[in-house]
Amino acid sequence: MSYQVFARKYRPQHFDEVIGQEAAVTTLKNAIDLKRIHHAYLFCGARGVGKTSLARIFAKSLNCEKGPTTTPCQTCSSCVGITKGTSMDVLEIDGASNTSVNDVRELREQTKFLPSHGKYKIYIIDEVHMLSTSAFNALLKTLEEPPPHIIFVFATTEPHKIPITILSRCQRFDLKRLPQDKLAGHLKNIMSQEKVTLDDESIHLLIGASEGSVRDSLSLLDQVISFCGNHPSSEQIRDILGLADRVLLLETLRAILSEDIGHALKQVEGLFNKGFDLKIFAEGLLELLRDALIVKESPLSPTSLSQQENENLKDWTQKIPSTHLLILFQILLRGTEEISRSSLPKIVFETTLIKMMKVRELVSIPELVEKLNAENNPPNMVRLRLQPEPATSNQQSSPPSSTHERPATSQPSPDLHSLWRSFVQKVLETRPQIGAILEHARPLKKVENLISLGFDPQSIYPDMLKDRLKTIEEMAVGFFKQQIHFSLEKSAENQKQGGPTVAQQKQEEQIQRSTKLREDALNDPSIKLAQEILGAKVKEIREIK
Known part of the structure; x- marks a missing residue:
């Protein structure tokens, strides 16, 4: 006898062998015992959870020579034929390769004939969502008023693609992934x-x-x-x-938590050179971070960690607040999604790890709000951490500060700044990936049809724009109404000369909006009254959109 793969050798042959689908199994067994057999069933669920296997067992139970029974004998000609796929009364149809209306019309003609041996003629249609709209329409009348000897069993991984008119004529069972x-x-x-x-x-x-x-x-x-x-x-x-070694995952996580940038980037370089899929590695890190959170917040909850790994995570996260771990998780989650979309996964992964290890240096919005609300604390002092200081010529008269004054620097004209932001917004609407890069550029000057764009010295964005300049210049023609060319410059002086980038402007506007929202809420008479009556404090303010 030829070798049989495990997936076929250990395929369930009766209801009691089906694991993890108790609700569906119990309902089908009761339907057989009570003789309440419906004419159409729909089994939904992910791949490999037992949709077709359950359909075959149900067919055996109905057409067994000792049936209908919930325990088919497995020895009669009907049971053996269904197991081998040779039964004349149980037809398995692949919906992906029989999608046309003619296929369904042929099937509909066959339903007029009585079963040859069993009590029912059963049609099992796998991947039924692949049928065309016209094929579904041709099936409607048969589903609504089927012959008494006909039963349809549909299986699909994508039930949302099936017309509602078909769904309403079926008993639906959602099979779940196994725990x-x-x-x-x-x-x-x-x-x-x-x-x-x-x-x-x-x-x-x-x-x-x-x-x-x-x-x-x-x-x-x-x-x-x-x-x-x-x-x-x-x-x-x-x-x-194709999974990275567990030790590499733990070493990388330890480097992140200890903010050892060099060691973390060394791990990424090694993985990349060995040909590992960085997205899979990032997903492994996500799972490990999730385990670290559980170990810290709920030590008794189940994890996939060994005892030694559990002890290591406890030790590494002992002095790290859970909120910090949650922020790391969110940054890594977003980075993992970007890795799968990017043509430069290594760069995206490296910058994601650096961002995770530099997160302590970022100023959170609540922190900024507290500073803005503090007495004798000018807003400019907070803004300096987010964007360059405006030119002194634009400031209102104020008492002279200490002995050192910052010299005024040349700024691009207000018209160029507003035009540039409008242009970036236009690009974001049509080419969001390019627009997201342009948000980090500073318009330095416009001389005739040449616009100079400035970037920070260590910025990777100029390299990302080089191959896209032709596309940007084509889009600029329609916006500026003239042929425009761009030059890209990397210099530390760009921050002073070009002012804030569009990304920094948006961040500043969001901070100001959050600040105003907090002030309005704190000054609201109803809120003040509630605080006085309940002795409460405002913990969090959210905007309802």
Whole structure:
């Protein structure tokens, strides 16, 4: 007998073997016992959670020679035929390759004929959402008034693509991904039968890669055994799955928490040179950060950490507040999303890590609000941390400060600044990726049809713009009504000469808006009265949009 892969060998053959789908199984068994058989069922769920397997078991239960029964015999001609896929009364149709209205019309003609052996003629249509609109329309009448011997069982991973007119004619069952503990128990049971040994970390790796899919986890187990034999190690499994070593993840997280930029970037360089997928590594870091939060806030909650890892995370996060860990998580989450979209994943990942390690130096909005509300604390002192100081010529007369005065610097004309911001906004509407880069440029001067753009000395944005200059210049023609060329300059003097970038202007406006919102709320008579009556303090202010 030829070799049979685990996903087929251990496919459930009766209801009691289906794991993790208790609600669907119980409902179908009760329907059979009470003889309340519906004419159309829809099984929804992710790949490999048991949609087609459950459809086959349901078909066996209905057409078994001893049925309808919730425990099909598995030995009669009907049960054997359904298991082998040769039954004349149970037809499995691939919705992805039979999408046309003609396919459905042919199927509809076949429904007129009685079953050859069993009690019902059952059509199992997999990936039913792939049918065309006209095919669904052709199926409507048959679904509404089917012959008494016909039962449809639909399976799909994307139920939102199925017309509501079809959904309303079906009994729907949403099959869920398997939780880790049930999937781990299932794998251990199979491994004991196959005499395979895996430690808990290895099982966790397989389950994580399968994303709650039984079929995927068994296929991966098959692959691991083919590569490593019956006693694979977690390191070998990481190699097969393309995952970074656990030690590298922990070392990188330790570098982030200790703000060791050099060590963290060294880890990224090593990963990149070895060909690891940086997005997968970033996702592993996210999971580790999540575990660190759980260890700190809820030590008794389950995690995938070993005892040594648990102790390490406790030690590393002992003096780090949970709010700081949450901020790191949010920065890394956004960076992970950007890595998947970017053509420069290494640069995005490196800048994300640097941002995580420099987050303490950033000034939070609540901190700024407190400084703005403090007595004898001019707003300019706060603004200096976000953008260059305005030229002294534009300031109102004020008492002279100490002995050192900052010399006035040349600024671009107000018209150029407002024109530049309008142009960047226009680019953001049509080409958001290019517009996001232009937000970090300063318009230095405009001489005839040449606009000079300034950037900070260490900025990576000029390099990102070089290949896009032609596109930007084409967009500029329609906005400036003339042929425009751009020159890119990197210099420390650009901050003084060009003033704030569009990104800095938006950040400053948001701070001012938040400040005004807080002041308005604190000065509201109703709020003051509530504070007096309840002895309360304003903890947080949110704007309802």
